[in-house]
Amino acid sequence: MTVEMSVEVGGLRLRGPVVAASGTFGYGTEVPLLERRALGAMVSKGIFLRPREGTPPPRIVETPSGMLNAIGLQGPGVEALIRDYAPQWAGWDFPVLVNINGETAAEYGELAARLDGVPGIAGLEINISCPNVEQGGLYFGNDPRAAAAVTEEVRKRTDLPVWVKLTPMVTDIGVIARACEAAGADALCAINTFVGMSIDLNTQQPRLSFRTGGLSGPAIRPLAVHLAHQAARAVNIPVVGIGGIFRADDALEFLIAGCAAVQVGTATFANPRAIAEVNDGIAAFLASKGLPSLSDLHRYLPRD
């Protein structure tokens, strides 16, 4: 049985529902080494207007069924991204979204304007949920007015599809989701990492130099499925589910919970074939249930 795996997500047609998550795929320069046929899209590492060094090491700690990271959005700045990476992306057969970051709503808007119309850039993912920066980041993601202000500013300055990446560190993700939808988001991504901490008993200090970090991996999956489901129930735009997806079964939980697509992050570090395996496993599941397309999954769990 042939299964229709393509899906429309927030202004972009993806050939499959599995997207490489920001920060876990760099700028995609290793993509030629992977099975790109399975990539629905890629989201680049988060970028600011100017180059950033990020936080000092140690930046990564392994945790039970997951990892803590505090990279601090290290990156070359938007001009280098446009010069060095976008021309490569322009030749690829899947869309690349750029994960954008700022310390003020105006900075997000400036980035959006700079990236608008650049060949190779198919869309923007607004990061209002990074826990590893002193200014901006989470601040925008846990206040509906600030989240809406950033989304609106970006929406005004670009014709590119705009996805907004939500933080789990909120009381009611539905409120933030609705604020972003009303401000013009084309899709939402749920979720970014949870804030966590790990202490080294020998030094009696936090293991990360930033003290706290973002928790990702299978440890967060049930929390993420719940939050993505809540977000999907709150809005009429598509939601992309993220959090601890290592296998097809994990992705299917998000899809059945109401997500239009999924992102795979930490799994790629452990298994470079993870995205291909997740994609192929979803197709096999649909075929085994006699379902002709992805959208048929939603009848398993109604949105309301």
Ligand SMILES: Cc1cc2nc3c(=O)[nH]c(=O)nc-3n(C[C@H](O)[C@H](O)[C@H](O)COP(=O)(O)O)c2cc1C
């Ligand atoms: C090392 C690392 C770097 C990350 N960098 C970013 C980033 O730059 N921008 C962003 O929005 N999310 C970033 N994330 C969050 C992931 O995109 C994803 O939302 C999160 O890790 C949960 O998914 P996972 O459990 O599949 O990894 C990063 C995650 C990791 C592990």
